[in-house]
Amino acid sequence: MALIQQSSPHTRHARSTSRIMLWVMIAALPGLAAQTLFFGWGNLINVVWCIAIAIGAEAAVLSLRKKPVAFFLKDNTAAVTGLLLGLSLPQFTPWWVSAVAVISAIVLAKQLYGGLGSNPFNPAMVGYAIALISFPVAMTTNWAEANMLWNAPGLMETLRAIASGGQTTVDAWTMATPLDEYKHQIASRTAAEVLIHPTFGEGVARGWEWVNGAFLAGGLLLIALRIITWHIPVALLAGLGLMSLAFGTNADLYAPLSLHLLAGGTMLGAFFIATDPVSAATSHQGKLIYGACIGALIYLIRSWGNYPDAVAFSVLLMNFAVPFIDHYTPPRTYGHHKPRRGVPGKQG
Known part of the structure; x- marks a missing residue:
């Protein structure tokens, strides 16, 4: 490579x-x-x-x-x-x-x-x-x-x-996890009926919202310490959120956005897994594309795939795409106004 x-x-x-x-x-x-x-x-x-x-x-x-x-x-x-x-x-x-x-x-x-x-x-x-x-x-x-x-x-x-x-x-x-329970029960019930299940408790997802909140706090610490940058986590959460708002606004058909964000491994994936410095994209622009695509894939697999949580498969699929993303999103060369892009000989 x-x-x-x-x-x-x-x-x-x-x-x-x-x-x-x-x-x-x-x-x-x-x-x-x-x-x-x-x-x-x-x-x-x-x-x-x-x-x-x-x-x-x-x-x-x-x-x-x-x-x-x-x-x-x-x-x-x-x-x-x-x-x-x-x-x-x-x-x-x-x-x-x-x-x-x-x-x-x-x-x-x-x-x-x-x-x-x-x-x-x-x-x-x-x-x-x-x-x-x-x-x-x-x-x-x-x-x-x-x-x-x-x-x-x-x-x-x-x-x-x-x-x-x-x-x-x-x-x-x-x-069953909240995402798994919602995905399998919503086919025959309404959202109100599904959310009565003890898995969801009185909040978004019983216990899971606190776990995701704790990983969010840890992730913000990593950003504050400049261990990671904000690009991948923010792009991942934005990609997941936009997909949910675009296709899943009807809670009687698909899991609501709150469940996608605060149940399962969303925050762990966004701040601790997708940000792996070796297998992730390198430039800031590349990180935004990489993170947004992971978020979109998480939603697609959760909604129409066979697995209720999809962080692992989404990250691995985008790991395949990292060389391609890095090739077309190089950082600006120091002292120049525009980065070198695309095929040599056809630069703008």
Whole structure:
């Protein structure tokens, strides 16, 4: 994959990769705390387990490649991949499903391409997509019922459920996600009838609006610290919002905009997943196109596809398009008024 050549002056970021990844993990803590508070211990257990597997898998591959293990592990990128998968997976995902997702992310999507900086696809989303396609039942029936932590299954109960993967036991604690429930019930009911379901509670989506709000707060922190720019998150949310306003204003047919924004993995995807610096578009204009297309794809797949939440597939589809986007949206060359665009010899 050819790199875009940019003219001087080149700037050097004051923060190292390891420090940037550390800030990403810190910014994700409010979202993890909200998930634990409203859905029990599952995501916290998943995060710890996935980070451990990610570091172990990366160390094993680096050792096989005869690379300095400690040097590459200290950049914290493997830990971030494990963190994102732990936040994204259902709360009662069996341990082996999580392991397959993480190993696929690290080995197939990252190290197979040469490691950090060479992967064309978001590793965490590759792992998630592989797990979803390979284990559709485990990935769609293990979402915890929204319940305050003190009313949810205890830490040891949750650990036993994840370790055993006993679906019969887990069924008593699980419930469909709001997006899944709305999508399947709206075909035969009105919006008012669907929203009576306990999944939605008294708000937009019981517990989920707080989780998305927490990830939004963490994302704004990343923007304030200049770890990420605003372009991809704002464009993604705008693309999702415009699609919803254009095609889904009738709540008796399609999920309302509030549900798209505050249920599922929307804010996690907008601020922590789509903004991956390696697999995302590079220029500001390219980021706007990239983010808006992801938002549009999320709406299309949620509304007419087979999956209630579509962040992973939307991000991966746009990862395919990043070289094309980068080719046609290069930044302005320093000292010139217009950027070089399009096919050489046909520049305006």
